[in-house]
Amino acid sequence: MSKESLHDVYVDTLKDLYSAERQIIAALPKLAEAAESDELRAGFEKHLDETHLQVQRLEQIIEGLGKSPRGKKCKGMEGLIEEGKHILEEMTTPSAGRDAALIAAAQRVEHYEIATYGSARTFADQLGEKAAAKLLQQTLEEEAAANEKLTSIAENGVNREAAAGDEGRVRGEGGHIGRMRGEGAREGMRVHRTGTRSAARGNRQPPRSR
Numbered sequence: 001m002s003k004e005s006l007h008d009v010y011v012d013t014l015k016d017l018y019s020a021e022r023q024i025i026a027a028l029p030k031l032a033e034a035a036e037s038d039e040l041r042a043g044f045e046k047h048l049d050e051t052h053l054q055v056q057r058l059e060q061i062i063e064g065l066g067k068s069p070r071g072k073k074c075k076g077m078e079g080l081i082e083e084g085k086h087i088l089e090e091m092t093t094p095s096a097g098r099d100a101a102l103i104a105a106a107q108r109v110e111h112y113e114i115a116t117y118g119s120a121r122t123f124a125d126q127l128g129e130k131a132a133a134k135l136l137q138q139t140l141e142e143e144a145a146a147n148e149k150l151t152s153i154a155e156n157g158v159n160r161e162a163a164a165g166d167e168g169r170v171r172g173e174g175g176h177i178g179r180m181r182g183e184g185a186r187e188g189m190r191v192h193r194t195g196t197r198s199a200a201r202g203n204r205q206p207p208r209s210r
């Protein structure tokens, strides 16, 4: 790939991130409002503040290249946010279960961002854009931290409460199907924990491609 075309891919990726971040800024207040857990609401609000800063970094980088950050819509993020909206449409009552679903949706968003910032940082490295690479790395680390925070909120309270809700239903129903439902919730929790932890570990030291 010629350096010129790598530069084009780099600019395109930055514009994609800019669009993604602006969509997240529009969506996060709704997630914060919907969160039942105070810790989760505070987490969404903190990440909203961080996201404003991340948008400024992208503007600085893109405008430094003599380009406009606007003019591209990140379809991937549009889809992920759409999925988050569906949760709120389908689960209309605030609950620990709905919080668990919101956390899972937010973690999909974080992973998408982590992947894309990792690529952008690598392109910046390869193109010798040292200042930009540093800014992108900074954002990448914030996204990884946000993802880990969501994991810890899920592990320390929300998922456990959601699973306890299932246990309550199990006791109420008393039957085999009810019992299976409780087991399913616990199994889901285990998978969730393993997946997010190993991903967060991987993201803590994103591969550098020098």
Ligand SMILES: [Fe+2]
Pocket: 021, 024, 051, 054, 113, 143
């Ligand atoms: Fe972000």
